[in-house]
Every structure is written in structure tokens, then in C-alpha cells.
Amino acid sequence: MAEADDVTALSPDVVIVATGGMPNIELFESGAEQANVVTSWDIISGDVKPAENVLIYDESGDHPGLQAAEIAADAGSKVEIMTPDRVFAPDIMAMNLVPYMRALQDKDVTFTVTRRLLEVTRDGNKLTATIGTDYSDHTHEAQYDQVVVNYGTLPLADLYFDLKPLSSNGGAVDQGALIDGQPQHIIRNPDGAFQLFRIGDAVSARNTHAAIYDALRLMKDI
Numbered sequence: 001m002a003e004a005d006d007v008t009a010l011s012p013d014v015v016i017v018a019t020g021g022m023p024n025i026e027l028f029e030s031g032a033e034q035a036n037v038v039t040s041w042d043i044i045s046g047d048v049k050p051a052e053n054v055l056i057y058d059e060s061g062d063h064p065g066l067q068a069a070e071i072a073a074d075a076g077s078k079v080e081i082m083t084p085d086r087v088f089a090p091d092i093m094a095m096n097l098v099p100y101m102r103a104l105q106d107k108d109v110t111f112t113v114t115r116r117l118l119e120v121t122r123d124g125n126k127l128t129a130t131i132g133t134d135y136s137d138h139t140h141e142a143q144y145d146q147v148v149v150n151y152g153t154l155p156l157a158d159l160y161f162d163l164k165p166l167s168s169n170g171g172a173v174d175q176g177a178l179i180d181g182q183p184q185h186i187i188r189n190p191d192g193a194f195q196l197f198r199i200g201d202a203v204s205a206r207n208t209h210a211a212i213y214d215a216l217r218l219m220k221d222i
């Protein structure tokens with residue numbers, strides 16, 4: 001990854017940071033990273049092999065959750081896909097959902113809705129998941145060999161913050177100008193050498209379409 005010195009050596013007029021994000025393993029309910037879980041990206045990349053009995057907790061409702069489920073099911077795992085929502089994978093439109101269903105429904109895969117993963121602890125060779133719901137105080141525990149979370153991303157924004165004090169706008173966006181399709185003219189540091197912006201998951205977890213739209217709205221007026 002580029003560092004601040006690599007960027008400034010190019011003497012840019014504008015810098016757009018699109019460094020993406022890293023998978024989030026901090027469950028909101030616990031307020032702490034879960035040391036006993038892996039992410040959907042770990043399974044998709046092949047860095048982690050699916051275990052025998054797998055829980056895939058899908059908080060985001062997008063493609064990586066079902067992609068990880070398909071990989072685990074194809075490997076012969078028993079898979080449970082769990083979501084706190086009333087329906088699973090709400091961000092996946094029908095035409096894309098059908099191939100997932102065709103791939104999963106002849107495997108040992110179950111779908112559990114309206115259940116929220118609260119915590120994961122190790123119990124010998126097993127993992128104990130504490131599971132709740134948004135609709136009552138009810139909780140229960142279940143055991144798995146592996147817990148995979150699809151919980152969005154956290155911004156990978158170190159480069160942005162390293163460049164921020166060197167920029168003329170301090171990394172700020174004039175939201176009114178952005179909406180109106182006007183150029184960005186914020187000056188917070190008159191000695192700054194370039195304008196600095198960030199887009200996509202480097203700001204917050206979002207989909208590819210949002211990142212492209214971020215870039216379009218900025219770049220068309222620069």
C-alpha cells in the first residue's frame with residue numbers, strides 16, 4: 001500500500017483515497033472484537049478452511065455471507081446461515097439470489113432469521129455462541145466448530161489521516177457543493193499542497209455502486 005511519502009513525491013493537485021476497509025469482527029452488542037471468529041473474507045480467500053459444523057452470521061446481508069456459505073457447503077460442511085433481519089441477504093436482488101439458492105438448497109444448509117449473535121466463547125474444541133433476538137430478552141446457546149461473521153468493514157484510512165494535515169482542505173468535503181454538482185473550494189490550510197478526499201469503504205462500509213458514485217460526484221467537477 002502507498003504511504004504518505006509515496007503520494008507527496010508525485011506532487012499531486014488532488015488525492016482520492018480509495019483504500020477500502022478491513023472486515024469487522026467487533027460485535028456491536030459486545031463492544032469488543034471476537035477472537036474466536038473468522039470472517040467471510042477468510043473463507044472466500046481460502047486463508048481459512050471451512051470446519052465441519054459452521055455458523056455464518058450475516059449482519060450485512062450482502063454477497064460475502066452467501067459466498068462463504070456456498071464455499072463451506074461445497075466443502076461438505078453443515079452450515080447454518082443466521083441473520084438478525086426478518087429475511088436473509090436483503091441486499092442481494094432476486095436475480096442474484098437464485099443461483100445461490102440453487103447452489104445451497106441441495107446441501108446441508110439451514111437458514112435462521114431474527115436471531116442475533118451476541119458473543120462467541122471457546123469451550124474445548126468447540127465454540128459456544130450466545131444468541132439473542134431483537135424482539136425480546138430471550139437468549140440461548142449453541143455450539144459450532146467454526147463461527148464466520150459477515151459484519152461489514154471498518155475503514156482502512158491510515159493513509160488518509162497521514163495526508164490530512166498536508167492537504168489544503170483538511171480532507172473536508174463541502175456537502176452542499178457536492179449535492180449541487182459544484183467544484184470543491186474548502187480551504188482550511190492555505191499551505192496545503194493538494195485537495196484530499198476519500199471514498200467508498202475508506203469512509204464507511206458500503207457497496208461498490210456507492211464507491212463509484214462517490215468518485216463520480218467528486219471527479220466530474222474537479
